[in-house]
Amino acid sequence: GPTNMALTINGQVRNLRLEPRVTLLDALREYLDLTGSKKGCDHGQCGACTVLVDGKRVNSCLTLAVMAQGKQITTIEGLAKGDELHPMQEAFLKHDGFQCGYCTPGQIMSGVACVSEGHAKTDDQAREWMSGNICRCGAYPNILAAVREVAG
């Protein structure tokens, strides 16, 4: 049956009462109104649902909300600081790293992890890391350029 849980999302503790089988993605989208994380495939194939859990990239559709308790969850909504965009968001704008935009939140979260975890040192390395994030519009070269720029 429903279980009480407390999730720390973008630095804020949110209390929820959910069935233990509810995914982190559904908790964010359906119960917390954080709809930036997208549901593309709902089974770990597209990356549209990517968030950070304790700084690590996670497919939120494959993660149970209850398992994310006590961890720092960061979603696309938490990246900008007030009016100041995160450098990865700036880079996506500069390099036109999106077309329809559906995959963009996941791409950006994956890009942030790519850089912070040190997987963006070469084009090939970054391309490999980002390969779990599908873009139907084929904006891959621009996405790669954005990630590589932030990597320096």
Ligand code: FES
């Ligand atoms: Fe999670 Fe596609 S919705 S990987």
